[in-house]
Amino acid sequence: QLEQSGAEVKKPGASVKVSCKASGYTFTSVGISWVRQAPGQGLEWMGWISTYTGNTNYPQRLQGRVTLTTDTSTSTAFMELRSLQSDDTAVYYCARSELPDAFDFWGQGTMVTVSA
Amino acid sequence: SYVLTQPPSVSVAPGRTASITCGGSNIGSKGVHWYQQKPGQAPVLVVSYDSDRPSGIPERFSGSNSGDTATLTISSVDAGDEADYYCQVWNHGTDHYVFGPGTKVTVL
Numbered sequence: 001q002l003e004q005s006g007a008e009v010k011k012p013g014a015s016v017k018v019s020c021k022a023s024g025y026t027f028t029s030v031g032i033s034w035v036r037q038a039p040g041q042g043l044e045w046m047g048w049i050s051t052y053t054g055n056t057n058y059p060q061r062l063q064g065r066v067t068l069t070t071d072t073s074t075s076t077a078f079m080e081l082r083s084l085q086s087d088d089t090a091v092y093y094c095a096r097s098e099l100p101d102a103f104d105f106w107g108q109g110t111m112v113t114v115s116a
Numbered sequence: 117s118y119v120l121t122q123p124p125s126v127s128v129a130p131g132r133t134a135s136i137t138c139g140g141s142n143i144g145s146k147g148v149h150w151y152q153q154k155p156g157q158a159p160v161l162v163v164s165y166d167s168d169r170p171s172g173i174p175e176r177f178s179g180s181n182s183g184d185t186a187t188l189t190i191s192s193v194d195a196g197d198e199a200d201y202y203c204q205v206w207n208h209g210t211d212h213y214v215f216g217p218g219t220k221v222t223v224l
Contacts, residue, residue: 042215
């Protein structure tokens with residue numbers, strides 16, 4: 001129900017934009033959260049976007065470096081992360097969620113590798 | 117910021133019960149969600165709002181939450197339950213989600 005774009009390899013300082021295409025439900029009926037997981041590490045919430053209004057909510061740690069957007073015409077959500085560093089190497093997931101509910105469906109994940 | 121604690125690992129024999137704790141200040145006043153993640157796979161929601169099971173999740177998975185500790189209980193554990201388990205809350209103070217560090221469940 002959530003299909004993510006393919007793996008990316010980026011150089012330090014670059015940006016990456018990951019997509020998450022929804023199907024099987026009304027896209028604007030529930031928001032999308034993004035979560036990342038560095039190799040061998042736990043889950044980190046990166047932010048949430050209302051697919052209905054476009055309102056966003058970001059954690060302080062990533063504020064100013066991450067931007068969440070949507071394209072309702074294609075039922076697709078996007079996560080852009082700028083000024084990439086090696087510790088941004090992780091699997092990035094999108095997941096359906098409405099604040100403060102649980103994430104009931106997840107995308108398959110997108111591996112982003114940051115390496116010189 | 118709000119911090120959640122989990123034991124790094126829990127080991128359990130097949131057929132026995134595994135209990136995974138999630139600690140946080142007055143966590144009993146918050147709704148706790150639990151996820152199961154197997155190697156190379158995306159997380160799967162197994163319990164929401166302390167004790168609600170999504171459709172398709174076996175009754176063997178149950179949850180409770182009181183005081184400073186929430187608990188995910190897996191009864192009649194089998195090899196298919198080997199995974200990392202994460203707790204999650206919505207922190208109203210910061211209006212952000214917080215995840216616990218995760219617990220690796222090993223079936224002996």
